[in-house]
Amino acid sequence: MSIDLVPIRRAIISVSDKTGLIDLGKALAARGVHILSTGGSAKALADAGIAVTEVSDHTGFPEMMDGRVKTLHPKIHGGILARRDFPTHTDAMSAHDIPGIDLVVVNLYPFEATVAKGADFETCIENIDIGGPSLIRGAAKNHDFVAVVTDASDYAELLGQLEANDGQTTLAFRRTLAAKAYARTGSYDAAISRWFAGQLGQEYPQRLTFGGELRQTLRYGENPHQSAAFYTTGDKRPGIATATQLQGKELSYNNLNDTDAAFELVSEFDRPAIAIIKHANPCGVAEGDNLLDAYTRALACDPVSAFGGIIAMNRTLDAATAEQIAKLFAEVVIAPDADDAAKAFLATKKNLRVLLTGSMPNPAEPGLFVKSVSGGYLVQTRDNGRIAQADLKVVTKRAPSEAELADLLFAFRVGKHVKSNAIVYAKAGATVGIGAGQMSRVDSSRIAAWKSADAAKAAGLEEAGTKGSVVASDAFFPFADGLLAAADAGVTAVIQPGGSMRDAEVIAAADERGLAMVFTGMRHFRH
Template identity: 75%
Template sequence: MTTTLPIRRALLSVSDKAGLTEFASFLAAQGVEILSTGGTAKAMRDAGIAVIDVADFTGFPEMLDGRVKTLHPKVHGGILGIRGNAEHEAAMKDHGIAPIDLVVVNLYPFEATVAKGADFDTCIENIDIGGPGMIRAAAKNHAAVTVVTDPEDYAAVKADMEANGGATTAALRTQLAAIAYARTAAYDAAISTWFAGQVSDEFPRRFAVGGRLKQTLRYGENPHQKAAFYVTGEDRPGIATAEQVQGKELSYNNLNDTDAAFELAAEFDEPAVAIIKHANPCGVAVGGDVVAAYQRALACDPVSAFGGIVALNRPIDAAAAEEITKIFTEVVIAPDADAEARAVFAAKKNLRLLLTGGMPDPAAPGVTFKNLSGGFLVQSRDNGRVMAADLKVVTQRQPSEQELRDMLIAFRICKHVKSNAIIYVKDGATVGIGAGQMSRVDSSRIASWKSAEAAKAQGLAQPQTVGSVVASDAFFPFADGLLAAAEAGATAVIQPGGSMRDDEVIKAADEKGLAMVMTGMRHFRH
């Protein structure tokens, strides 16, 4: 591959016109002949830049409402012709095909059109055909052609040309070719995903995923691992859309935990706070305001909350910020924060503050992924929500209104706790959490033990699990898990049911005087 090749002729056709006239002016000053189409050509002419219409270059008019303008041998031949290949050069000469050395193309805004909720026909018209064709052709022939698909790469091309007398280097052309193929792959992935949705094909024969680099991370879960954060463009408020107002760079673990915290806080309509550590909640509560919710969430496990992630489902005011900053917190995420709250957080330089502008809809459809060796698993997002009308009382004792309210809160929290999960809730706040154990009995005992430790630290006479309700993410296979909850002082139980020993578990609940409801819905989280 020739190391440097001069840019003498360029084709510019872009939807995103950021930086266009500045870059085109630079090319013109370098003596580069510029070909263009439609709105791109108009923008350059308006800026006083000389442009040749592609229709004049090919001798073939733009037609079919603009669907056909660059699909022509003079365009693709000019891009694909191999320089130095006698046969190619002879064919180009015979057919009057001039070489094109630089292709600057970005695509019709299909992803943005879909995100706006446009109708079917509008989305179809925003599928670019000529653009991907030119990009792929230029990237294939990167030995001679420079391809640019993103305005943020204009500066690199300009610097390369300035350093090499109007030429680009093989290293830059190869790098830009890799970027180009990634762009067309992501574009096609977005189109295929949308089409699959149109025909209700939830799991198509080929599943394409595309993402755009948002951040290269310092390392992954551990310092010896490399990592990066990619965004898919899903219209869902959260970690991918958040503005980082202050604080140092987010780590891989910060991002993972913050996402978990915010998704959990979004489960509730009333003011709610979730405190997360290592992707599991160590305290969750609802309250009349976020200050009360935070205080009650923190009381569940104040030791684990140190250095944790705090998510709120309401804007933060100064009172809430003052409360949160009483202990060291890694990240705070919320839909917004007022000026006074921001000032309070600003005094804590290491605290990262993220504002999303809204809350995700926990009931919205979507998919999640899990990597496996040689492949990946895809499933629909766990957007199941159990309401009071869905509950089946299976014990002799009916639950009270307060128990019902707490059970629904506990079961929503269960969805966000690693299995096996046991959650104790009292008056709208977690008072014991047992997560990620191989035995459901152990999860119940750990939650009870953590509650006892928290009670000691607060000088309480007894653990808060006394008089609480308990939720299990899956059925009790034996009565022992339920009996452990009874020993902790729980008065009511919510669980999916479905065990072959449900009758045995119900009998045990009746013997202990517990109220128990079954949901018919499981919330495993691995």
């Protein structure tokens, strides 16, 4: 039988994060609540002049084993788990002198933060909480009679409940807290299991668990009829999850997805670089001597598509670049940092979202990529493959020049972040045409060339940027037609993975057109 209003007469408080602890303790004590506590929490409460009973005094059993055993006692768990409406439970409480505990306030040892700091194995193990999850789960199970608080942000609502209900909590509130409590222990265990699997080198353990914390409930998903939310995992990889938003409207689902794609792409480059993204695909990418140079050249690739796009950079945003960005309608700007003058320029665009991450992600860092499918998840490692000049195999009669090699590597690195079938034309460290997401690779080649010609015409240039460029393909050319379309667009060199049954045909076509071509042996499908 569920009871709506339950008074709080006795509470146990054991928190690692002591935010708000003293104010909570004072408010509970003022209502005559008997407070049980342990270790540092008990000391902090006592030092603040709040009456508190050590758990060891309550149980008559000392803490032992360096604090590993303190709350794991029948007098604690019996007081939490006993149903007050079952005579057998209340009789057992009386027989064994087990007072009821009506409120459990616990937050857990900082396991996730300890791992994030790079602590050694033994330190991480010692930061696995045992008593805390047991208290939380017991209280959540018995939420008909016990309130459980696992987050300091809920203290105010708890005290509001007590104020509104004469020292009592409602069943609806206790159920909300219980659901939150199980979510917390679930995500905590998920973090531990994934860390442990990593320590053992188990890339894909028998059971794979994920945990996340709600960062933001979004207005809607990809489309207005879809609901959406943004959860963070605690991974400290610099990006949208770690960024501070300086200004602008609330980020949408599509903003977050596109901004993540843009920042991951621009992290690939060592020189100052800009990536302009639209619908998770780049419409312009360039390296330069400085950000302004890179931005100008990235924008030139496809200025029409850049309208309403995402702009990412791998250097601190400076005033000169910010001034030019402010002239374009963009949705988001993301950078590791920005100087004061740049911030002032962007502030004139009040709706522009500006995100600063503090640093850049490492493109070679391992990680997992997860995608939901009906009935499960597809899980793979992050595409952190990278090709260097030494990895290239020249397969044509003509070898590429040093300038062509530099552009080939640049184009292939961009192509890794373009939806397949991906074709990237590049010249002098900048994209000059991009074909993305087509069902046929030859269509990607043609579309990229066509867009390059349009951009050149709009800029008043006599010839398309593809003239004298190189081309990268994310996967092999299954037929020579895609390569020939690129040759017709004016390319001089080609980079592709190789591995087609018709490689010989494609190589012969390249030789016939006088092209240099290299194979990477690595493809970059992106779906």
